[in-house]
Amino acid sequence: MAILGTLLKRGIRLRESLEQEYSSPLELQKQELKKLLITASKTQMAEKYGFKAILSQFPKRGDDFYKAFSNNVPIYDYDKIYAEWWHKLQEGEGNVTWPKAIKYFALSSGTSGSASKYIPITKEMVKAIRRTGVRQILTLSKYDLPSKLFNKGILMLGGSTDLEFNGTYFAGDLSGITAGKLPIWFQRFYKPGQEIARNKNWGEKLEKIVENAPKWDIGIIVGVPAWLQILIEKIIERYELDTIHDIWPDLTIFVHGGVSFEPYKKGFEKLLAKPLIYLETYLASEGFLAFQALPDRSSMRLVLNNGIFYEFVPFNGRYFDEDSELRSGVQPLKIDEVEEGVDYAILISTCAGAWRYMIGDVIRFVSIAECEIVITGRTKHFLSLCGEHLSVDNMNKAVKMAEDEMNIHIREFTVLGVPHGTLFAHRWFIGTDDEVDRDQLCAVIDQNLKVLNDDYVTERKHALKEVSLEVLPSAVFYDWLREQGKEGGQHKFPRVLKGPRMEAWLEFLEKQ
Template sequence: MPAQGLVNKVMGLLMSSRMRQIENFIKNPIETQENILFKNLSIARNTEYGDLYGFKSIGTYEDFKSNLPLVKYEDFEPFIEKARKGEKDVSWKGKIKWFAKSSGTTNAKSKFIPISQESLDECHYAAGKMMFAIYLNNHPDTEIFKNKNLRLGGSSEIYQKYDTLFGDLSAILIDNLPFYAELRNTPNKQISLMSEWETKMKAISNAVITEDIGCLTGVPSWMLVLLNNVLTETGKGKLDEVWPMLEVFFHGGISFKPYEENYRNLTHKKLNFYELYNASEGFFGIQDRSDSKDMLLLLDNGIFYEFIPMEEIDSDNPKVIALEDVEIGKNYAIVITTNGGLWRYIIGDTVKFTSKDPFRIIVSGRTKHYINAFGEELIIENAEEALKRTCAKTGAIIKEFTAAPIYMEGNAKGAHEWIIEFEKMPESIDGFAQLLDETLQELNSDYEAKRYKNITLNPLKLNVAKPNLFFDWMKSRGKLGGQNKVPRLANSREFIDPLLEMNKS
């Protein structure tokens, strides 16, 4: 048997339990979710949170809904602060040692998400193994296990606070990886945990150029900066001239749509792309088919899911449904109960189901990252799809973007204002703007209605960003790194106005 066949056979045996786990929750989704819920309730029944909300008396899902409130980070923060100060048995059994610091969108404050040992082992690490198991199952002739995985996390300094620790999730995961897993990753832990982003990028470039890289794992925007650095440092035109065995990019954190064309242009040969839906709060989904970009919802990694129809999200008492009651194509805010001690927590993401057998989803946006200043309800999914189609028709390539409303003043009508940094400019900026506006109307009937004969909204206004504007802006805010994301849409001008000001200088 060839060496690669032997390697894959061994890896297949090691990962067979993960494939059986996946097959089981696909076959028994509702039972699996009920088991997760009551396992979590049992573990936390004697905690402060468990006593407060009567975990011991909960016997059904309806009891669970009746006893526990929906919470956002602000609501749950007092319990997190107690746990961060070292108190035991706050919302999860025992003491939580690690807290993932997330820049988030909660009133511009940092969030500290509890990471229990169970969430490390049964959620984040287990999902990572599922990711490789799925890839091997889909690509039995893969050679990635012969080569190394180039990982790119965010700013990774670990901070001591009280007698607990907080830092980026990437740092926590890397710091707790077993030694045998560390052997297949690059750069090494010392470089990966460097905190100063620009210094780290140079160190990573120097470290990985001579490695045999088979796969990439990271956030598309920051990985693209690294890969372009590698090409500059090596003087090569394409990545497969540097790494001939490169075959797949596992990406997550932000939508891949604005970056896909950039990545396809980085290699001569076809590169596989697999999307992940992971966050500080948990690892929720994995693309399980190479020919479809929706993701399998992970139902057996310690997370119990509920869903709020988006039309209910601003209600004082929103309707909440369990997995079995979701509808295909409908936009839902996702609610999670986790084995890290989050209970009925509104994460802020929105999803749509593409299938119920098995349960597959796409991430459609954020509950707060949208533009609805005029009843147009423009979500990130609309914006990214419109940009993708417009770029395909014009030959443009986009590096970064954000958009916000132009509010009505006096008799003036409203509009949407965009600022876009192009990797490749279209022949006509005015033509690009007009086509983008028309495409948004095709994708969003509410936007189309508001744009009808310019009754409510004027055509969008497009500003071209100077090179590296978004990078410089993120740097000025201390937000460089994989855990930090350029806000794509905002219902206010808090992001676009500083960008426009910087663009003048």
């Protein structure tokens, strides 16, 4: 088992995983926050918000450490932390929110909020991402896998490793930054290789991968589902194959993240000769938060001891207004205060100098004892025009149910909330290349949502007066991403469009 053997020979052990498995989640998080505060204790932010005074509370029992932290340090979203602190980092200033100057920035996928977010990436964060990645690789020992798999290639479909440099810092996709810093021992497994990975033209990159596909023996693929499906379809078409296993017979594992895989699964599996093992990851531009740790689970284990301190805000009307903005004066919860089955927006403080930063994702604990979570959506991607409280999780499940019922494959979709006279309406746009009755599909999805969401049922009788649906070729969704400069890599089509991005989408459709 070349990969596992190499990791173990190089002294990478299960210590961190065992530590999390047998330690108190709160104690792990307390120690993680302490490390972060100590490391950043000489920064501008530490001076303004009294990190040393906060640290003085850690020897005490109880919640004093957290009370000091949450009372002294404000909650940030991207716009607020950028305006106050991170703009200094882009100007080359050091010791702002983290020691020294920041040389790398990850450009977020821009599925909500600002179109181009520059997220600082430190050497400590790169190491943390690598350590968590190793922990996930080591979980493969829990599967009944053939030894030969661990000698196969790993195809990682991500952003360009040829980063933009303006004389002060480098910027690009997180996948491009981390792929450019892969350890030497990993190079023998890594595909498409550094030369192809540097290519900034997404179309050319895909063509190069297709061209080289017969030369590689791939066992594991890693990437965003939509783009990997497009790539595999291109390979099958080029070489006139029945399935991708005709060219990569030992392809066994698909590591994915960023969006729910459920809407893609039906179409993806048509490209296979045998089932794959699907491993979900929660790797955001801000850090590697969680990964699927055990077979046959759809949940992921939150990583509590690797450079991230978490806080949780119940995602409901008490804590958030109708525009999904955090209300003033709310008190988040620590890891020991959360409950199963409740949706929470996450705040993170990280080894890249994010502090009490609202990442924008909404999660739900399915097991408190094991810190297992599922992602249920984005704070900005919930639709609640009139109290329907429709989550991305609801939407994904409704679409999957419709696929199964109508025997179709839906590759992409997005939903708009719009006025309808003095009341409201939802406009669905469905991307499929199958023949489908639009009105029937609309009725099926509408009915599925009524089954999944009680609030939706209520509002469909009152303020949510209309649900309409338009069927589009799936290529239209990817053409729009290309026009927006969001093609490939980590970029995903937003499940809900609001504001300027909604207007841009509607204007784009008018030109089609």
